[in-house]
Amino acid sequence: MRITVTVNGREYESEVEPRTLLVYYLREHLELKGAHVGCDTTNCGACTVLLNGKPVKSCTVLAVQANGQQVMTVEGLEQDGVLHPVQQSFWEEHGLQCGYCTPGMLMSAYSLLEKKQDLTEEEIRKGISGNICRCTGYVNIVKAIQSAGRQMAEKKQLEQNQSEVIGSGN
Ligand code: FES
Numbered sequence: 345m346r347i348t349v350t351v352n353g354r355e356y357e358s359e360v361e362p363r364t365l366l367v368y369y370l371r372e373h374l375e376l377k378g379a380h381v382g383c384d385t386t387n388c389g390a391c392t393v394l395l396n397g398k399p400v401k402s403c404t405v406l407a408v409q410a411n412g413q414q415v416m417t418v419e420g421l422e423q424d425g426v427l428h429p430v431q432q433s434f435w436e437e438h439g440l441q442c443g444y445c446t447p448g449m450l451m452s453a454y455s456l457l458e459k460k461q462d463l464t465e466e467e468i469r470k471g472i473s474g475n476i477c478r479c480t481g482y483v484n485i486v487k488a489i490q491s492a493g494r495q496m497a498e499k500k501q502l503e504q505n506q507s508e509v510i511g512s513g514n
């Protein structure tokens with residue numbers, strides 16, 4: 345089947361077998377290896393990507409279901425060589441060890457933080473409950489997500505202040 349999928353803002357047209365899973369489409373057809381396959385059975389969350397802004401386990405979605413849709417993978421977080429706050433915070437707060445779960449963790453965290461930046465520990469733990477990390481435990485992951493939330497809120501506030509200054513100059 346011929347499908348057209350927009351991934352990280354770029355449109356791709358590809359020929360896929362109807363049984364191809366989205367994660368394999370991303371990894372093998374598009375060479376976007378960020379989404380990992382940890383279990384293939386919808387348990388671990390390492391394959392999490394956003395489909396039309398919502399987190400999905402891409403081992404559980406067929407590539408053809410993404411036809412005409414928008415996908416965001418972990419490769420779409422960094423912009424112009426600058427890490428997204430969620431990436432920066434995982435690094436600074438030691439939110440990863442082997443890194444296998446990290447792309448999925450980052451996408452789940454990003455999706456949570458886009459909606460609300462000042463998340464409680466309970467909200468974060470609930471929000472990432474579909475993502476399993478076998479290395480770190482979750483303490484540093486929670487800290488990283490809280491830190492990213494603070495950075496995102498500060499950035500938002502700064503942008504708001506700047507637009508008010510520009511607005512008052514007119
Ligand atoms: S590989 Fe998709 S949930 Fe584990």
Ligand code: FES
Pocket residue numbers: 439440441442443444445446476477478479480
């Ligand atoms: S850092 Fe190794 S599985 Fe999470």
